[in-house]
Amino acid sequence: MTASKQPAPGTKRPIDMRYLESTVGYSIRRAQMAVFQHIYESFDDKALTLVQFSVMAVAADNPGVTQSELAQVLAVERPRIVPILNRLEELGFAKRVVSEDDKRNRQIVLTASGAARLRELKRRFAAHERELDELLGKRKTGLLDALHRLSGIGE
Amino acid sequence: MTASKQPAPGTKRPIDMRYLESTVGYSIRRAQMAVFQHIYESFDDKALTLVQFSVMAVAADNPGVTQSELAQVLAVERPRIVPILNRLEELGFAKRVVSEDDKRNRQIVLTASGAARLRELKRRFAAHERELDELLGKRKTGLLDALHRLSGIGE
């Protein structure tokens, strides 16, 4: 090993990150980045985005859910739902149906093709979650509990 | 209580979110949104953004850290560091100093004013974390452990 003022190529001098890593805010951001990337690697090519996937998952369990309801429960602004559903309709995975009870509402329903696509993606998502299980072991229950508690801070 | 096909005004029919809420990906996104919002509420008006705060925090503990190092440890792209430092210089909180050893490097150092501002924001950040502690109790250690494990998935 040669003494040098310059770090060897490929060698990074260590940066003290202890302060930020002790905070929930920074740690949760880094964890979310890693988890999202892992999900996208588990999805197949040309897969849906996570928001599109989430819309399909909610629509599957709540047939006839409206766009406003989707926006509210997924915590995205109403205008953002529009291009997401446009895309899902283009792909033949979902349909807007004007509600009979209140013609302002568009009820979202999955097509057979959309339900099949969702099943495939849920299968891949489950494989991703099993990998997290290996990493987390028994910590997973506590993690979800803590995350759900954090989600309710402002209420 | 009146029977009605329409939900009463202000009443939302419950949407079944059990699937997404059982996943780490969705739960972590919602938690991050809540935590970040809580941090910004704890900061004072005209406060720095979280990335600006993070840059200052790293620079304080690692005097002379370069822009590339900041980008790498904070997981942001190099180009994004530029306007962040421009702003911190405008505010008089940080300075770029061309390195003597390698004139390509700009070493980032906090000014006295920047160090003082960082201390104030860290004080507010600590109050935010104490509120999280109340919410999480003994779960906090396990949460940070789990988040740090998740951050290392791809490695």
Added chain:
DNA sequence: TATTGTTATACTCTATAACTATA
């Protein structure tokens, strides 16, 4: 009036490519 879906706008974030100055 109020609400749903929509359009439009702007600002931030993210991801690249390419330029400059240094090495």
Added chain:
DNA sequence: TATAGTTATAGAGTATAACAATA
């Protein structure tokens, strides 16, 4: 040639305002 910082650009994500249809 390779790297640090910068500029430029394009695509998402986010946040508002306002409009048409409906209530």
